[in-house]
Amino acid sequence: MAASRERIREVVDRYVGLVASGTAAEIVDLYAEGATVEDPVGSDVLKTRESITAFYSALEGLEQRTRLLAVRIAGGEAAFHFEVQTVADGVTYTLAPFDVMTFDDDGRITSMRAYWGDDDMTIG
Amino acid sequence: MAASRERIREVVDRYVGLVASGTAAEIVDLYAEGATVEDPVGSDVLKTRESITAFYSALEGLEQRTRLLAVRIAGGEAAFHFEVQTVADGVTYTLAPFDVMTFDDDGRITSMRAYWGDDDMTIG
Known part of the structure; x- marks a missing residue:
């Protein structure tokens, strides 16, 4: 049976929170085995746990909200x-993507695709 | 070559406008042959021109913004x-879906998937 709306909502909330202040390992824990990230x-679709971990590791050092x-x-x-929002050297970079996620029956993310372009970034 | 960002943006603007005040035929004209709507x-994926036309025909009689x-x-x-926003008998029904569309090289819609649930409807 598909994951419930409540469960999916929980995972989305947790994902958004962890992008700000979680570790790559915590974020990757939300993903199912075999999950993909685009x-x-x-861009290239990330298909391995290692590549997905590397992708989120790049966020770890940043000051983000x-x-x-x-x-x-x-x-x-x-x-x-x-x-x-990412703050670096007193400058705030704001990006507001649309993410689409699919889930397995336990509410683990099986795919994530993020819609945004360079033009969508604002700097202030 | 994939349709340009400008072309895609134009089609999205036109689609949103036509959902309010266009005919089913005008909306279906934005779709490529073989396009799908979910x-x-x-819900069931609509795969024929006839079923997609019937889907949008249901909007034609409504007062919508x-x-x-x-x-x-x-x-x-x-x-x-x-x-x-749909107004019927003095009541306004508001729904704000997330739509995802793919396009062919000419900017015709090849698929549309709309994310919303009954819980997302507000009545006022």
Whole structure:
């Protein structure tokens, strides 16, 4: 049976929180074995645990804030809009991607695809 | 070559406008031959021109307003958040789905998947 809406919502909330302040290992724990990551959409699809861990490790040293702006759950999938603010040298970089995730029956993420482009970044 | 960001943005704007005030035929004209529609995600995928036309025909008689809230374009695909308000008997029903669309090289929609659930509808 597909994961419940409540379970999927929980995982999305946890994901958004961990992008701000979690370790790569904590984030990767949300993913199922064999999961894929395409961030941004159109880039190479990450298909191994090692490559996904490396991807999130790049965030670990950064000062980041995140907030979930809106989420829609349907058919055991989620689409959500969230904002990531990264502060470096007193400059704030803001990006608000749309992520689409699929889940297994236990609510582990089986795929993540992030929609954003360089043009969507604001600096202030 | 994949459709440009500008072209995709144009089609998304046109789609959102036509959902409010267009005919089913005008909306279906935005779709490529062989396109699919899954609205909401998890429901039966519409795979024929006839079934997609019938789906949008159901909107034709309604008093609707739409507005695009946010759009992200990446890898020749679009994800966007838009609001649909339907007024019936003095009551306003508001739904703000996340739609994901893929496009062919000419910017015709090859697939549309809409993320929303009954819980996302507000009545006022």
